[in-house]
Amino acid sequence: MQGFGKHLSGVKVPHNKHTSACATEEMPVPARVIIPMAQSIGASCTPLVKKGDAVKVGQKIGDSEAFFSVPVHSGVSGTVASIDDFVTASGAVCQAVVIDTDGEQTVSEEVRIPEYEGKEAFLREVRNSGLVGLGGAAFPTFIKLNPKNPDEVDTLIVNAAECEPYITSDLRAMLEDTDLLIAGIRRVAKELDFKKVIIGIEDNKPEAVAALKPYCDSQISLCILPSKYPKGGEKVLIYEATGKVVAEGQLPADVGVIVMNVTSVITLETYFETGMPLVSKRVTVDGGAVAEPKNVRAPIGTLYSDLIAFCGGYKEKAAKILQGGPMMGIAVPNDSQPLLKNNNAVLVLTAKECEAPEPSPCIRCGRCLWVCPFDLMPAAIDKAVRNRDVERLRTLKVNLCMECGCCSYVCPASRPLVQQNKLGKQILKNGGGK
Amino acid sequence: MENLVVTCSPHARSGETTRKIMMKVLIALLPAGAFSVYFFGMRALYLILICAICSPLFEMLWCWLIKRPDSTDDLSAVVTGVLLAYNLPVSIPIWEAVAGCFFAIIVIKEFFGGIGQNFINPAIGGRVFLLISFATRMTDWSVIEGTKAAGYLSAVSSATSDAVSSATPLRSDTVNFYDLLLGRTGGSLGETCALVLIAGGILLMAMKVISPIIPLTYIGTAAAVAWLCGENPIYHIFAGGLMLGAIFMATDYVTSPATNKGKFIFAIGCGVITMLIRIYGNYPEGVSFAILLMNIVTPLIDRATMTRPFGALVPAKGGDAK
Numbered sequence: 001m002q003g004f005g006k007h008l009s010g011v012k013v014p015h016n017k018h019t020s021a022c023a024t025e026e027m028p029v030p031a032r033v034i035i036p037m038a039q040s041i042g043a044s045c046t047p048l049v050k051k052g053d054a055v056k057v058g059q060k061i062g063d064s065e066a067f068f069s070v071p072v073h074s075g076v077s078g079t080v081a082s083i084d085d086f087v088t089a090s091g092a093v094c095q096a097v098v099i100d101t102d103g104e105q106t107v108s109e110e111v112r113i114p115e116y117e118g119k120e121a122f123l124r125e126v127r128n129s130g131l132v133g134l135g136g137a138a139f140p141t142f143i144k145l146n147p148k149n150p151d152e153v154d155t156l157i158v159n160a161a162e163c164e165p166y167i168t169s170d171l172r173a174m175l176e177d178t179d180l181l182i183a184g185i186r187r188v189a190k191e192l193d194f195k196k197v198i199i200g201i202e203d204n205k206p207e208a209v210a211a212l213k214p215y216c217d218s219q220i221s222l223c224i225l226p227s228k229y230p231k232g233g234e235k236v237l238i239y240e241a242t243g244k245v246v247a248e249g250q251l252p253a254d255v256g257v258i259v260m261n262v263t264s265v266i267t268l269e270t271y272f273e274t275g276m277p278l279v280s281k282r283v284t285v286d287g288g289a290v291a292e293p294k295n296v297r298a299p300i301g302t303l304y305s306d307l308i309a310f311c312g313g314y315k316e317k318a319a320k321i322l323q324g325g326p327m328m329g330i331a332v333p334n335d336s337q338p339l340l341k342n343n344n345a346v347l348v349l350t351a352k353e354c355e356a357p358e359p360s361p362c363i364r365c366g367r368c369l370w371v372c373p374f375d376l377m378p379a380a381i382d383k384a385v386r387n388r389d390v391e392r393l394r395t396l397k398v399n400l401c402m403e404c405g406c407c408s409y410v411c412p413a414s415r416p417l418v419q420q421n422k423l424g425k426q427i428l429k430n431g432g433g434k
Numbered sequence: 435m436e437n438l439v440v441t442c443s444p445h446a447r448s449g450e451t452t453r454k455i456m457m458k459v460l461i462a463l464l465p466a467g468a469f470s471v472y473f474f475g476m477r478a479l480y481l482i483l484i485c486a487i488c489s490p491l492f493e494m495l496w497c498w499l500i501k502r503p504d505s506t507d508d509l510s511a512v513v514t515g516v517l518l519a520y521n522l523p524v525s526i527p528i529w530e531a532v533a534g535c536f537f538a539i540i541v542i543k544e545f546f547g548g549i550g551q552n553f554i555n556p557a558i559g560g561r562v563f564l565l566i567s568f569a570t571r572m573t574d575w576s577v578i579e580g581t582k583a584a585g586y587l588s589a590v591s592s593a594t595s596d597a598v599s600s601a602t603p604l605r606s607d608t609v610n611f612y613d614l615l616l617g618r619t620g621g622s623l624g625e626t627c628a629l630v631l632i633a634g635g636i637l638l639m640a641m642k643v644i645s646p647i648i649p650l651t652y653i654g655t656a657a658a659v660a661w662l663c664g665e666n667p668i669y670h671i672f673a674g675g676l677m678l679g680a681i682f683m684a685t686d687y688v689t690s691p692a693t694n695k696g697k698f699i700f701a702i703g704c705g706v707i708t709m710l711i712r713i714y715g716n717y718p719e720g721v722s723f724a725i726l727l728m729n730i731v732t733p734l735i736d737r738a739t740m741t742r743p744f745g746a747l748v749p750a751k752g753g754d755a756k
Contacts, residue, residue, distance in 0.1 A: 249747070366687065410448045
């Protein structure tokens with residue numbers, strides 16, 4: 001199946017998918033892991049272990065009473081060295097369990113194949129798996145799969161677009177875990193009674209298309225998307241695959257759709273087949289400063305420095321380390337960051353790869369407007385933010401911005417448009433209440 | 435490890451810069467400049483060079499005066515200078531050309547805050563300033579003896595002591611279509627040859643500097659109005675400054691609307707006003723005034739043609755239900 005016809009705007013970014021042919025390598029267990037308790041957009045977990053406790057692989061080490069939360073498990077066996085404060089990439093502080101590994105990787109008794117009957121029990125097990133949206137949003141999966149209007153939701157869209165440059169972890173997942181993916185899709189579709197499953201995939205991944213094609217049937221179909229960033233944006237993908245518009249304030253479920261990332265589906269199926277919760281992650285380690293770019297499977301909590309060392313260490317001086325891709329990834333201050341659930345790439349960029357000239361005045365060329373997938377007016381928003389004009393920001397609908405980065409990417413004046421949009425959203429939130 | 439750079443996403447850039455865009459505009463202006471020198475002689479080259487050098491010099495001076503970092507390396511002042519030169523007759527005294535550059539850069543561009551802030555196209559501002567201040571000289575289409583221009587135009591004009599004076603093409607009935615296309619006519623330096631201007635326009639579009647909306651709509655509207663008023667549309671779109679204006683002046687980013695709908699309205703306005711001035715006005719040429727007037731209403735067009743973002747709910751009319 002081809003896309004819906006009319007495409008939303010975007011930019012053609014260099015793919016830089018150097019690692020697309022690199023089969024995933026299992027990384028040796030690092031000496032120490034740091035597992036933050038806040039790894040979903042829900043409430044932060046409370047550690048269930050204390051200093052000196054022995055932990056095993058798959059053991060639950062953090063949970064929360066809050067509804068909007070997902071438990072955290074250990075991916076290593078060893079001893080809890082300490083419970084430390086940890087600053088997340090967004091600047092919030094949470095606790096983190098630091099574990100010294102013993103290298104044995106003893107599997108916990110808690111890990112057993114889940115048995116369930118009915119939707120309620122299924123969703124409870126999804127929560128137990130520790131699964132969050134692995135495409136990057138870290139939205140608790142058990143909540144996403146439980147919409148308020150279950151009868152109206154009949155379509156599952158599997159997000160296999162992987163539109164960010166460099167990243168190939170989803171591609172490798174589709175090639176290496178094809179069976180798990182298909183079984184996972186069938187399981188979710190069966191439990192939640194989805195009539196239709198659409199796998200949205202960019203046309204720069206012909207090998208994945210070839211791998212998935214044999215599984216297409218009356219229920220599962222492929223939607224081949226043009227490789228124009230950001231086709232993997234949730235609202236963009238829904239529109240491209242179904243023609244449905246998720247309006248302001250709506251969730252995908254409101255238009256009858258639920259979107260899951262491919263790796264999320266595979267992780268879910270892994271849990272139901274083996275009982276092993278989300279404790280390790282396939283991640284692309286790439287960038288000009290890394291000696292041997294690879295796809296690596298590593299326990300969650302593995303430090304970036306260990307990942308980079310496994311990939312041959314630094315080849316050049318690193319200027320930026322990104323959690324995620326170059327378009328939406330978060331720049332981290334050092335390489336002692338732990339691998340998180342929703343981390344699908346660690347990019348170590350040289351100064352040349354991420355050079356950004358000083359901003360100069362806007363020349364009103366309109367490029368930001370041409371490329372915005374949502375037809376926003378970033379240059380006008382930039383001006384309204386500088387003027388702290390709440391009314392204007394409301395008219396310009398800054399709240400709809402998904403921060404994909406297209407506007408900043410094309411701006412010839414190098415203006416920090418995404419940053420201004422983010423600021424604009426905050427101003428609107430704070431100033432809108434009066 | 436040493437401190438890393440931490441910034442907001444995105445961390446990749448397309449590499450496009452204001453300077454590169456201006457460079458592309460200059461490249462697209464080259465064919466018309468080359469033709470101008472070929473046709474009007476070396477004095478055309480001097481005029482173009484003087485304007486191209488004086489404009490950034492004025493900007494540099496201004497930056498120094500108000501203690502702002504020098505911004506001339508974006509080349510926008512050079513583009514203004516070249517465009518202004520293309521709008522001057524070859525016979526204009528050098529000091530008047532320099533005065534035009536001063537007005538364009540200092541009064542129109544810098545007084546309003548520099549690049550991106552001017553409310554009208556600086557080159558048009560400069561031209562209109564000269565047209566009003568030195569009306570006779572700005573419409574003196576004398577050409578220099580011994581140049582190609584003199585050769586072609588002597589057929590339609592009488593020789594004077596050291597220059598050949600020619601009628602302005604828009605008031606002449608003796609100019610034919612092929613002469614206009616190939617530039618064998620009197621006029622400002624860069625406006626005579628439609629062919630090289632169209633080539634420049636195609637270059638601009640191929641380099642993705644401009645979209646075709648403004649030039650095509652402008653030219654189309656002018657032709658339609660001419661036809662409605664019983665004039666020869668082909669003649670009107672190839673004569674005078676229309677091609678130069680529609681391709682290079684009306685498409686100026688700063689002073690034209692941002693959205694496609696806005697560009698369309700803007701270009702229709704330009705076309706209609708140009709033809710009204712040409713047919714009913716006192717001035718033989720209306721391109722500069724038309725673009726200038728539409729530049730002024732651009733902020734209004736921008737307000738009226740805001741995009742409707744994807745997924746935005748239309749605000750309920752008539753206030754809240756509660």
